[in-house]
Amino acid sequence: MQMSQFQFPTNEKEGNARENNVAKIKVVVRKRPLNKKELSRKEEDIVTVCDNALTVHEPKLKVDLTAYVEKHEFCFDAVLDEQVTNDEVYRVTVEPIIPTIFQRTKATCFAYGQTGSGKTFTMQPLPLRAAEDLVRLLHQPVYRNQRFKLWLSFFEIYGGKLFDLLNERKKLCMREDGRQQVCIVGLQEFEVSDVQIVKEYIERGNAARSTGSTGANEESSRSHAILQLAVKKHTEVKESRRNNDGNESRGKVVGKISFIDLAGSERGADTTDNDRQTRIEGAEINKSLLALKECIRALDNDQIHIPFRGSKLTEVLRDSFVGNSRTVMISCISPNAGSCEHTLNTLRYADRVKSLSKSGNTKKDQGVNSLPPISKDASSAFSMPVSVDIEDVYEPQQEMKVSDTG
Numbered sequence: 001m002q003m004s005q006f007q008f009p010t011n012e013k014e015g016n017a018r019e020n021n022v023a024k025i026k027v028v029v030r031k032r033p034l035n036k037k038e039l040s041r042k043e044e045d046i047v048t049v050c051d052n053a054l055t056v057h058e059p060k061l062k063v064d065l066t067a068y069v070e071k072h073e074f075c076f077d078a079v080l081d082e083q084v085t086n087d088e089v090y091r092v093t094v095e096p097i098i099p100t101i102f103q104r105t106k107a108t109c110f111a112y113g114q115t116g117s118g119k120t121f122t123m124q125p126l127p128l129r130a131a132e133d134l135v136r137l138l139h140q141p142v143y144r145n146q147r148f149k150l151w152l153s154f155f156e157i158y159g160g161k162l163f164d165l166l167n168e169r170k171k172l173c174m175r176e177d178g179r180q181q182v183c184i185v186g187l188q189e190f191e192v193s194d195v196q197i198v199k200e201y202i203e204r205g206n207a208a209r210s211t212g213s214t215g216a217n218e219e220s221s222r223s224h225a226i227l228q229l230a231v232k233k234h235t236e237v238k239e240s241r242r243n244n245d246g247n248e249s250r251g252k253v254v255g256k257i258s259f260i261d262l263a264g265s266e267r268g269a270d271t272t273d274n275d276r277q278t279r280i281e282g283a284e285i286n287k288s289l290l291a292l293k294e295c296i297r298a299l300d301n302d303q304i305h306i307p308f309r310g311s312k313l314t315e316v317l318r319d320s321f322v323g324n325s326r327t328v329m330i331s332c333i334s335p336n337a338g339s340c341e342h343t344l345n346t347l348r349y350a351d352r353v354k355s356l357s358k359s360g361n362t363k364k365d366q367g368v369n370s371l372p373p374i375s376k377d378a379s380s381a382f383s384m385p386v387s388v389d390i391e392d393v394y395e396p397q398q399e400m401k402v403s404d405t406g
């Protein structure tokens with residue numbers, strides 16, 4: 001993949017033009033390598049990748065039991081094969097969005113796919129890389145002078161309930177304020193000024209996630225984990241307001257990015273399981289994945305009504321679906337023949353999301369593809385004058401006109 005040196009826009013007009021060039025929805029597929037177990041079973045790799053296209057070679061049997069292969073071809077904004085590193089995943093997916101966070105964008109990046117397809121492997125490094133770039137930007141005088149700060153929160157949606165992964169899995173509830181802004185009451189947010197601290201919080205949250213049940217992998221594949229990095233304009237404590245839980249608002253959100261490690265997609269099909277709890281969880285996951293698709297559809301059509309109430313997941317992400325938003329979906333697929341059906345389901349879901357981002361998106365996608373990565377050379381890169389109308393910016397912690405959805 002060819003990377004050219006990123007140049008920040010030199011004025012606001014150019015900045016906005018660039019920002020408009022970053023596609024609203026980007027769909028990327030990542031194929032993982034065959035794992036040891038699959039190799040030992042001599043399973044075949046049935047997925048071939050060529051540029052932005054991939055082919056699934058589905059092994060089938062005719063009625064007379066002769067074997068044949070059915071080919072399914074797909075094309076996405078980017079297809080990353082088993083050789084691609086996590087660094088490259090970051091460059092293709094999240095990096096182009098980072099500068100837009102300072103321009104009031106609320107971005108969402110999520111991984112979708114069956115259990116074991118690599119969602120966690122793909123998602124886990126992304127927030128840290130994003131935090132590195134955000135912190136680097138924040139240390140530039142132009143942002144430091146505006147007293148922008150970075151805040152981190154990490155929570156989980158499990159069985160339709162919210163748990164704070166950085167506060168002993170404390171149960172949280174959602175409320176809507178008078179401006180129909182959703183806020184998660186009691187969610188701990190931490191100011192982070194260096195990447196090492198971000199790393200520690202991420203590790204802490206991940207540990208809280210996996211100790212939530214006896215079978216860590218079971219638990220992780222049945223819950224959605226959401227890590228948010230928010231850039232806020234710092235306000236003095238005396239000016240700050242308190243929400244119903246006594247937490248202080250420490251600034252107004254300028255922009256933010258949410259990373260979602262979704263529950264395994266096939267869990268949505270667990271609705272026929274004999275175990276009642278499993279059925280309920282399956283139905284909840286199904287509901288949230290469908291609702292997510294509906295929201296993305298509405299979002300891309302610039303619809304006024306976004307059906308975010310369809311699930312807890314989409315309610316939580318409400319402010320990421322309105323106004324200036326960006327969405328990156330990373331579909332993770334397993335390459336082995338035994339996963340063929342799940343792989344095809346994942347790719348069809350991704351294809352559906354991609355086709356929802358229909359009109360003009362070809363143009364927008366060219367915009368994304370032509371937007372080079374952030375230069376690590378901060379001196380040349382971060383000279384963009386920033387003009388954010390803070391009064392216009394979403395303010396999460398106003399007094400609550402309450403419809404408690406928690």
Ligand SMILES: Nc1ncnc2c1ncn2[C@@H]1O[C@H](COP(=O)(O)OP(=O)(O)OP(=O)(O)O)[C@@H](O)[C@H]1O
Pocket residue numbers: 031032033035082113114115116117118119120121122217218220221263264332
């Ligand atoms: N691209 C990759 N390269 C190398 N190893 C990978 C890759 N993707 C996934 N793996 C490995 O495959 C295994 C399963 O991955 P992972 O746990 O990320 O799956 P998952 O989709 O998050 O599953 P679940 O839904 O159960 O949480 C892990 O051991 C992981 O290290």
